[in-house]
Amino acid sequence: MAHVRSLFKFGRMATLGAALVIAMLGWFAPAAQAEYADIVINNYADAAGMRPAVFPHWFHRIRFRCKVCHADLGFQFKAGGNKINMAKIIEGKFCGACHNGEVAWSVENCDMCHSGIPGTPTHFHGSTVQRLVAPPYKGLDDSKKLNK
Amino acid sequence: MKYKTTYLSAAVGALVTSLAALLSPPSTAVAAESDGPTFVAQGKMLVADVAGVNTFNRNLKKDKMKNAPPPEDGIHDPENTGTHILQAPLEAFTGLPTTEFGNYVDWVKALDEGKLNPRWERTDPTAEPFVMDLDIVRPVKASVPDVVFPHRQHTLWLACSNCHPAIFIPQKGANQISMSAILLGQKCGVCHGKVSFPPTTKSCKKCHSKPKPEDWKPPLSEATLKNPWK
Numbered sequence: 001m002a003h004v005r006s007l008f009k010f011g012r013m014a015t016l017g018a019a020l021v022i023a024m025l026g027w028f029a030p031a032a033q034a035e036y037a038d039i040v041i042n043n044y045a046d047a048a049g050m051r052p053a054v055f056p057h058w059f060h061r062i063r064f065r066c067k068v069c070h071a072d073l074g075f076q077f078k079a080g081g082n083k084i085n086m087a088k089i090i091e092g093k094f095c096g097a098c099h100n101g102e103v104a105w106s107v108e109n110c111d112m113c114h115s116g117i118p119g120t121p122t123h124f125h126g127s128t129v130q131r132l133v134a135p136p137y138k139g140l141d142d143s144k145k146l147n148k
Numbered sequence: 149m150k151y152k153t154t155y156l157s158a159a160v161g162a163l164v165t166s167l168a169a170l171l172s173p174p175s176t177a178v179a180a181e182s183d184g185p186t187f188v189a190q191g192k193m194l195v196a197d198v199a200g201v202n203t204f205n206r207n208l209k210k211d212k213m214k215n216a217p218p219p220e221d222g223i224h225d226p227e228n229t230g231t232h233i234l235q236a237p238l239e240a241f242t243g244l245p246t247t248e249f250g251n252y253v254d255w256v257k258a259l260d261e262g263k264l265n266p267r268w269e270r271t272d273p274t275a276e277p278f279v280m281d282l283d284i285v286r287p288v289k290a291s292v293p294d295v296v297f298p299h300r301q302h303t304l305w306l307a308c309s310n311c312h313p314a315i316f317i318p319q320k321g322a323n324q325i326s327m328s329a330i331l332l333g334q335k336c337g338v339c340h341g342k343v344s345f346p347p348t349t350k351s352c353k354k355c356h357s358k359p360k361p362e363d364w365k366p367p368l369s370e371a372t373l374k375n376p377w378k
Contacts, residue, residue: 033212034223035215054218056234058237058241061255063267065305066306066310067307068267068269070307071307072269110230114228115218116223117225128333128337128341129331
């Protein structure tokens with residue numbers, strides 16, 4: 001009789017364990033796996049019917065030191081903080097200092113930069129701020145409430 | 149007596165619901181999590197992959213896939229033709245020294261070993277950076293090792309004006325720095341935790357590198373010092 005009871009206990013433990021694992025999977029489910037320090041810039045793109053621009057830091061830092069863009073070209077240390085638009089780029093400011101067909105590809109290659117998933121908000125991918133800041137507390141669903 | 153029973157029934161109720169939540173079929177558990185966060189962009193990605201309570205510490209979470217190519221990375225649109233022309237990070241990182249965090253590339257070591265030589269001037273490949281070799285020791289109140297800030301590694305990449313005086317006042321004792329400020333993107337966190345190596349449990353010692361002196365004791369708080377009964 002004792003071994004039957006222990007078997008039953010084991011079964012319960014297994015169910016609990018499985019349920020826990022599944023709940024954990026729920027937490028870790030859909031996460032973008034983009035490269036650390038990729039920036040999505042969507043100040044104006046979505047509203048203008050373009051895909052948001054994606055700026056890969058890694059690609060640029062292989063070729064240029066931080067100082068070139070952040071001191072010489074005036075890029076602020078803030079995602080979306082530079083209010084870049086196509087007019088400024090064509091004038092040779094910000095990205096346009098290099099993306100002019102001389103140092104790097106020119107503005108005709110729209111979809112090389114404007115390659116983000118539509119609707120992605122401006123953000124710094126993989127930053128600690130993005131990882132740590134929790135969304136506002138929404139409370140329990142009606143289905144989970146004790147006294148309906 | 150009445151209050152006691154209310155408390156008891158509430159406690160039992162809470163226990164029952166938590167057990168029910170644990171034992172509920174998998175589909176409901178997953179569904180309840182996935183409809184949690186408010187900022188799902190067209191149902192395709194989460195900007196902050198947080199769902200409920202107790203997911204701390206999210207900085208400990210490992211990436212499922214290191215250095216994913218653009219079409220599979222979750223922020224580039226695979227339906228966009230340009231996405232498939234872009235260079236994949238792994239292809240560019242071959243031969244570079246590795247680390248356990250960030251891009252999984254040790255960028256400073258790559259410069260020191262001569263594996264990389266990014267331009268210091270936009271159009272002049274021969275321009276050399278103005279490197280300043282000066283270490284600043286910052287004593288830390290807590291029992292972790294003190295911080296040594298090396299100017300050399302920073303001036304290899306940056307100009308003085310990038311940090312001084314807007315982020316750090318160039319004067320001893322003028323800057324208040326805390327880990328919470330850094331994690332929230334202030335001070336060192338303007339870069340560390342965004343582009344340069346992030347503060348994780350594996351990278352503490354990169355900054356906190358000077359062991360405390362043998363006779364070190366934790367400093368007493370203001371309250372303790374002012375306590376007349378002491």
